[in-house]
Amino acid sequence: MRNIKSTFPISRCLLPVLLLVLQASCTSLLQKAQTQFNSGEYQLAIASYSKLLENDSANNEANFYIAESYRLSNRIEKAAAYYDKVNAENASFESQLHKGRSLKGKGEYEAAKEAFEAAKKLTMDDEKIALATKEIQNIDAIAEITPIWPNHELENYELLNSTGIDYAPIVSENQLFFTSSRGAGGMYAGTGQGYTRLFKTRAEGINVDVQGVQTLNEFRNESGLNQGAIAISPDGNMIVYARGNSASRKDLPDVSLFSSTFNGSGFTEPAYMGVNGEPEYWNSTPSFSPDGETLYFASNRPGGYGGTDLYKATKMASGNFGKGVNLGPEINTPGNEMFPRLLANGEFYFASDGHPGFGKLDLFVFKEVEDTNKVINLGPNFNSIADDFGIFFTKYPEEGFITSNREGGKGDDDIYYFKDMTPAPKVVNVLLNVVTKTIAENGEEQILPQVRVMLYDDNNQTIDGNLTSQSGRLRFPLEPEKKYSMIASKSGYFTKSVPYSTIGKTPAEEDLIQDVTNITLDTTIVLDQLILERAIVLENIYYDLDKADIRPDAAVELDKLVKILKDNPGIRIELSSHTDVRATDAYNDDLSQRRAESAVAYIVSQGIDADRLEAKGYGERQLIIENAQTEEEHQVNRRTEFKVIEITD
CATH class of the missing domain: 3.30.1330.60 (OmpA-like domain)
Structure with a gap:
């Protein structure tokens, strides 16, 4: 429309006709945009509504649907300016709430709190007021979040990531499996990114063969739809993954879980799983329990606590998984929970934007602390204002992978690896030289060889022991800041027990300079002769x-x-x-x-x-x-x- 105005001169007599043409054109574009939005083609809808805004920046309908398109395609941080324009003309609880969430996703916490406070004034519904209040409380709680593992560091796996989408890595039998849009044959209209497929390559822990990445060959990646997060059973005989967003109207209406099993010669064609419930439910981000008997996943089915909740389904005698059971309000919130991961030690990891976090999805753990189960944010060294999700440990808790679309990445969602970078403690080696002596007839001390000296800890547990040499010498390795005792014995002599402590005899840790410091200490044990009738x-x-x-x-x-x-x-x-x-x-x-x-x-x-x-x-x-x-x-x-x-x- 801007090109029409700038290219052709407009005469006064032609103006009414041209206005009718423009009106028809705008109506057609609005219908197109609305159809795209209703079809979930959010990126296309954004483009169409943006053209409408070129001529009318105050178009409330266009601003609203652009904001909603960003929100529904998981880019809510880009929606704040559009919600702001909507609120200037026709504010509602929902538009103010979403504006607040958008601002939080940008890290603008004080402005987000103002939006949530404004949302509370636009409703009399107690549940909605409680929802906005919880959002404010979550922001206030950010200051209290501390790292669970303060010395863990994240690193973008640049050689593995593409310029598109790469996410949800897991390792099974020395193979890294992940989802990526690399080499996509088409564009997913919901996000403007390529369709995602499943890939794998060899890996040992977090060391990945980045040159050997190939599409999953267990079964065919389908074109024209997204193959999403993958889970592999502990025995390697079942694959479960998310599949959806098909370009075909004949396909399933939303994202569903499919499974494939190994039948001895290969994997079966993926089959729709009963845990999905109704076809219109969104089901994704599966994972197995360590014993393979339970499948965890996220779903937006009715009866939950908010957007997407976490569910579990137990394996039945048939090998199929039963009905999904909601994990309850301790884990699920009015927000979104997804990417569950249960560890063998009972700790349950997941991503959420409903618990106190820094922005969008953060990584959390649900575990027992002082006899109480608590949800704990992993902290600022794992989480950012962007989406952080999909944790997988290759060696608990020292190393593993997560996914994030934080600033500074290579593409959209990127795979990151983490490692425990706690500095190796400086070592202090304490060596105790023991000399055994006795008192000679002239009253002077003299060397007493072949004395058995036993070393005990402060719990009287034997640590070491041996005979002194012909020169009466013996050496024990000790630890700093510990209490010990020694018992020296030799036939014909009084046995003697001697306390010994290294407390205060080694440098303080903050004073150590070298990685290894050797400290040598000396002590003498004098045994008296055991003679009958000698006073x-x-x-x-x-x-x-x-x-x-x-x-x-x-x-x-x-x-x-x-x-x-x-x-x-x-x-x-x-x-x-x-x-x-x-x-x-x-x-x-x-x-x-x-x-x-x-x-x-x-x-x-x-x-x-x-x-x-x-x-x-x-x-x-x-x-x-x-x-x-x-x-x-x-x-x-x-x-x-x-x-x-x-x-x-």
């Missing part, structure tokens, strides 16, 4: 004057003897008390006996069997220093000793 003085065993009570400072020293007895369960001891000469013999004998018995009673109270102990008071009969003169000399004589009097195995 061993217990140091610092003091009593109040003329008393036999165990003082706290004496208890500390007696605890050391308790430890020796626990470490050496095969010995019996005599515990003796000695006095100096500054009292009568009878008095000193009685006092020393009471003190020895008091010490024995304390040891028994700490869990030592009384049969392993004998109390003996020697009074002043075994003086170390005869004719003691000074207080220091008298103190040497006032002592508490023990000696081993019996050794049993």
